[in-house]
Amino acid sequence: MLFNSLKFLLLFPFIFGVYWVIPAKFNQWKKWFLILVSYLLYMNWKPAYALVLLGVTFVTYFGGLFLELGVEGEQLKVKKRKRLAWCFALLALLPLLVFKYYNFINNSITDGLAAIGLQFSLPGLNWAVPVGISFFSFQAVGYMLDVYHGRIKSERNFTDYLLFVSFFPQVASGPISKADELLPQIKTAKTFNYNQAVSGLKYLLWGMFLKVVLADRAGIYVDTVFASYDKFSGAGCALASVLYSIQIYTDFAGYSLMAVGIAKTIGFDLINNFKRPYFATSVSEFWKRWHISLTRWLTQQVYIPMGGSRCSKLRNYWNILVTFLVSGIWHGANWTFIVWGVIHGVFQIIEKALGWNKKESKGIVKVLRIVLTFAIVTVAWVIFRSPSIGDALGLIRRYATTNGTFIADIQTLLHIAIAIIPLLLFEVGKEFFPQFYEKIKSYTIVRWVVYLAVFAMIVLIGVHDGSSFIYVNF
Amino acid sequence: MKKFLLKVLLFFACIEVMDLAFGQFFSILRTHAKGGSTANCDYIANRATDDVIILGSSRATHHYVPQIIEDSLGVSCYNCGEEGNGVVLAYGRLKMLTNRYKPKLVIYEITPGYDYGTVDPNNKYLGYLRPYYDKEGISQLFDDFDDELSWLKMHSKMYQNTGRLLPDLIDNIIFRDNQKGYAPLNGVMVVKKTTNAKIENTFTIDSLKLNYVEKVIELCQSKDIPIVFMISPWFNYNSGMAMFNPAFKLCEKYGIDICSMIDEPNISTHAEFFNGANHLNHAGAIEYTKNIIPIIKNNIIASNQKNE
Numbered sequence: 001m002l003f004n005s006l007k008f009l010l011l012f013p014f015i016f017g018v019y020w021v022i023p024a025k026f027n028q029w030k031k032w033f034l035i036l037v038s039y040l041l042y043m044n045w046k047p048a049y050a051l052v053l054l055g056v057t058f059v060t061y062f063g064g065l066f067l068e069l070g071v072e073g074e075q076l077k078v079k080k081r082k083r084l085a086w087c088f089a090l091l092a093l094l095p096l097l098v099f100k101y102y103n104f105i106n107n108s109i110t111d112g113l114a115a116i117g118l119q120f121s122l123p124g125l126n127w128a129v130p131v132g133i134s135f136f137s138f139q140a141v142g143y144m145l146d147v148y149h150g151r152i153k154s155e156r157n158f159t160d161y162l163l164f165v166s167f168f169p170q171v172a173s174g175p176i177s178k179a180d181e182l183l184p185q186i187k188t189a190k191t192f193n194y195n196q197a198v199s200g201l202k203y204l205l206w207g208m209f210l211k212v213v214l215a216d217r218a219g220i221y222v223d224t225v226f227a228s229y230d231k232f233s234g235a236g237c238a239l240a241s242v243l244y245s246i247q248i249y250t251d252f253a254g255y256s257l258m259a260v261g262i263a264k265t266i267g268f269d270l271i272n273n274f275k276r277p278y279f280a281t282s283v284s285e286f287w288k289r290w291h292i293s294l295t296r297w298l299t300q301q302v303y304i305p306m307g308g309s310r311c312s313k314l315r316n317y318w319n320i321l322v323t324f325l326v327s328g329i330w331h332g333a334n335w336t337f338i339v340w341g342v343i344h345g346v347f348q349i350i351e352k353a354l355g356w357n358k359k360e361s362k363g364i365v366k367v368l369r370i371v372l373t374f375a376i377v378t379v380a381w382v383i384f385r386s387p388s389i390g391d392a393l394g395l396i397r398r399y400a401t402t403n404g405t406f407i408a409d410i411q412t413l414l415h416i417a418i419a420i421i422p423l424l425l426f427e428v429g430k431e432f433f434p435q436f437y438e439k440i441k442s443y444t445i446v447r448w449v450v451y452l453a454v455f456a457m458i459v460l461i462g463v464h465d466g467s468s469f470i471y472v473n474f
Numbered sequence: 475m476k477k478f479l480l481k482v483l484l485f486f487a488c489i490e491v492m493d494l495a496f497g498q499f500f501s502i503l504r505t506h507a508k509g510g511s512t513a514n515c516d517y518i519a520n521r522a523t524d525d526v527i528i529l530g531s532s533r534a535t536h537h538y539v540p541q542i543i544e545d546s547l548g549v550s551c552y553n554c555g556e557e558g559n560g561v562v563l564a565y566g567r568l569k570m571l572t573n574r575y576k577p578k579l580v581i582y583e584i585t586p587g588y589d590y591g592t593v594d595p596n597n598k599y600l601g602y603l604r605p606y607y608d609k610e611g612i613s614q615l616f617d618d619f620d621d622e623l624s625w626l627k628m629h630s631k632m633y634q635n636t637g638r639l640l641p642d643l644i645d646n647i648i649f650r651d652n653q654k655g656y657a658p659l660n661g662v663m664v665v666k667k668t669t670n671a672k673i674e675n676t677f678t679i680d681s682l683k684l685n686y687v688e689k690v691i692e693l694c695q696s697k698d699i700p701i702v703f704m705i706s707p708w709f710n711y712n713s714g715m716a717m718f719n720p721a722f723k724l725c726e727k728y729g730i731d732i733c734s735m736i737d738e739p740n741i742s743t744h745a746e747f748f749n750g751a752n753h754l755n756h757a758g759a760i761e762y763t764k765n766i767i768p769i770i771k772n773n774i775i776a777s778n779q780k781n782e
Binding site: 006007010020103192193197201411412415418448451452455456459460461462464465 | 627633638639
């Protein structure tokens, strides 16, 4: 069930109420209640897929227990342990590989063989991908690999682990939590914290605004242009590309903020996935601000085990490229995602080679770097958004043309223009004028006016079709 | 917890007040609109008493020129067609009109996709009706075409006006001529090789929408309002009438006229009358409306005789 649906918003006070009515001393009941809610909400998408969630939980739970044997008792030899880790990781990732990548691999092989004149094909899978499979699989495998590397102890309490993997605020679209962050919170008996709950509602409101008002409005415009880009001028295509950058950010950040907000209201603190990414001055910095939980996962589970930066320059560049190739593949089974990942990797290698990733800038140079980074990221998003590389190149080629329509839908564009003002004020204030932002925030009347205005905008100019989140599909 | 719950209650109390205030604000905006879609919708919902009413999709709003019908027949006429809409909006508008008065003739331009096909999610067609949810018979459409919680959402005056803030404000500032609901299209279509391609019948029948086409007929017949179904010209139409069959069957069942001008040679073979393959431009609309004047005249005469 999606957080932006009215059904969830009606159900949530019930979840909140029951959770806090259970006394803190019955923490085990609280946990089972959350597990029940998490599984019921997950089954709302497709009941059978709860078995996938449960399967991944079992494999990684027992994987963690087995892999720890080697650390604690030195009972397993290093090679055997490594093989065992690979086996458990592959087993846990198997549903993800099958559901998400089988058709892609099958089609790619078939096309490749057809290109050299060989006719071969396997039947395709016509199954929907379980919601959030990339997120909960990575979270669970991340836990297991942390145990393998000796970063954490394995979890013995299955109830706690069950909740760790299925925790409803994050199961569909992250953030990807680390075991050492979330498991201790699950174990702690919780009492209601006023400030945390209020903060949670603010996150929920702002996340809803980003999703319903900005992302979904921008989506209407972007869909129109991307579906028939050959009718639009270069400026029109560029405008739609920029709007897609806004759409994907507000869509994903909106979801993440709602997840963080809901978790806060029931006493959990999740990692905030975004830190104003479009103010990054380099692609390297962009990845420190965008989908932070995934970047952290890839750094710890892919980049560092490959040697990270503690190796030769060339090896380091290779490690960066592979890490972002994995990032691209994680996003989806399409060449567009792979190329998107490679582009981000290549730009980071260039920045590292030139030393730009560590170079601080001020004034106009900083502004220019922000604009340049935004432009690179935006063009890469076009590839990410397009159904094929050919379509992406077709749209990018249109940038150089003047014939065609500029604006697809003036009314939608005006709605976006109005909705983007609060976002800009918030992001610019927090990024460049933090003291002023904090001072303004300290006035109760200002806060309440903002809450009510944001709510009014959600109802008045939001899109209320309960549309899905882009990242839920990953 | 007590403080938290009190503040949440206070927040919702503020929203309730804000909701009522916005309801009033939108009501003022609608009644004071100078033109555009706001004045158009408000006129249809609250003031129209025209003799001839035209219903349908963009093919209605772009193809029927009320001024020509008025000048030719001495009756008043209003075009209630709407871009990207079909029977859902048409039924709602007809319901609001017939709750108030009895038109002399209803002309319904059939567009299969919007009237009984599965083109878009059905709740998309409720947009223009949301502000008029409280009017008699309209809530039924929301029960049928929106989700099961629509009754709850529609309690909010702000929600009833969702998406209307900008158009309503603009229509209060700038005058946009409605031309009695007719929206002329300018420009002449460019004929390409693909223009003459056969149209594939890609949509499947939406039985709920088809049921509402039937309800349109039943509503007119229950109030003794003559209704005629029309199919206006399509450029070089060569795809057969299969997709219009459900409409033909309904007309046969209820004994009402259906008049197809889809391949009318005087218009459908002339690219200069078209803006696109399925939309007439202003010149085409004039030509077409002149062509159907005898049909309208005959139906009005029959209606008058029946009433006498």
